[in-house]
Amino acid sequence: xxxxxxxxxxxxxxxxxxxxxxxxxxxxxxxxxxxxxxxxxxxxxxxxxxxxxxxxxxxxxxxxxxxxxxxxxxxxxxxxxxxxxxxxxxxxxxxxxxxxxxxxxxxxxxxxxxxxxxxxxxxxxxxxxxxxxxxxxxxxxxxxxxxxxxxxxxxxxxxxxxxxxxxxxxxxxxxxxxxxxxxxxxxxxxxxxxxxxxxxxxxxxxxxxxxxxxxxxxxxxxxxxxxxxxxxxxxxxxxxxxxxxxxxxxxxxxxx
Numbered sequence: 001x002x003x004x005x006x007x008x009x010x011x012x013x014x015x016x017x018x019x020x021x022x023x024x025x026x027x028x029x030x031x032x033x034x035x036x037x038x039x040x041x042x043x044x045x046x047x048x049x050x051x052x053x054x055x056x057x058x059x060x061x062x063x064x065x066x067x068x069x070x071x072x073x074x075x076x077x078x079x080x081x082x083x084x085x086x087x088x089x090x091x092x093x094x095x096x097x098x099x100x101x102x103x104x105x106x107x108x109x110x111x112x113x114x115x116x117x118x119x120x121x122x123x124x125x126x127x128x129x130x131x132x133x134x135x136x137x138x139x140x141x142x143x144x145x146x147x148x149x150x151x152x153x154x155x156x157x158x159x160x161x162x163x164x165x166x167x168x169x170x171x172x173x174x175x176x177x178x179x180x181x182x183x184x185x186x187x188x189x190x191x192x193x194x195x196x197x198x199x200x201x202x203x204x205x206x207x208x209x210x211x212x213x214x215x216x217x218x219x220x221x222x223x224x225x226x227x228x229x230x231x232x233x234x235x236x237x238x239x240x241x242x243x244x245x246x247x248x249x250x251x252x253x254x255x256x
Contacts, residue, residue, distance in 0.1 A: 046071050125168045137161050156181025163187065163232075170232045183233065190231035 027035035044055035066076035112119035171182040
């Protein structure tokens with residue numbers, strides 16, 4: 001984000017929750033370009049296991065949960081409790097949301113009257129449904145392999161059959177495109193090779209990258225040369241790109 005000329009704000013969640021609110025308010029006040037808010041957090045904050053490996057993938061357990069609750073002056077015997085103070089603090093959100101929902105439904109209704117076909121397609125995509133008759137596009141049983149094969153390869157047969165027909169199908173593969181089988185004939189890659197840094201050889205984690213790059217498509221114009229904005233194959237996520245940039249930096253700075 002910084003390399004692209006966008007501002008970055010930092011907040012420390014452990015120091016004071018108001019620092020997060022302050023950073024978000026500052027980001028909202030900045031207009032004309034995206035603002036990245038970096039929140040420094042401690043995993044398992046308050047626990048005796050905080051900031052350790054086990055806290056990342058293991059449950060705290062009843063004793064440790066009780067310890068954390070007591071530490072923050074909560075009743076350890078109550079579960080899934082929303083304090084009254086929190087309910088009061090968010091009381092204004094529900095009527096605001098209801099008003100915005102009504103406004104959206106009215107707008108969507110007018111759009112549907114004017115453009116019924118396009119509105120139907122929008123509703124299908126937002127609902128996560130495939131078009132009617134998609135099953136007929138799948139290969140017949142006699143066209144499928146008869147020898148055992150990985151499930152990802154079997155799913156790749158489905159991707160190949162459907163992806164070219166449905167423009168709302170987006171794939172992400174990181175550096176594993178050849179082994180994940182989420183590619184299809186005639187696909188267009190979103191990022192340019194020079195941007196994706198294919199030599200960095202990192203892992204997956206492309207979902208976040210997909211969302212951010214799709215957001216960037218709204219902000220960055222195609223004339224920027226950053227990529228093909230009709231592309232639906234998100235080969236690399238943010239982590240892979242940043243690692244490639246770090247590698248370039250380390251090569252140019254001997255003491256880095």
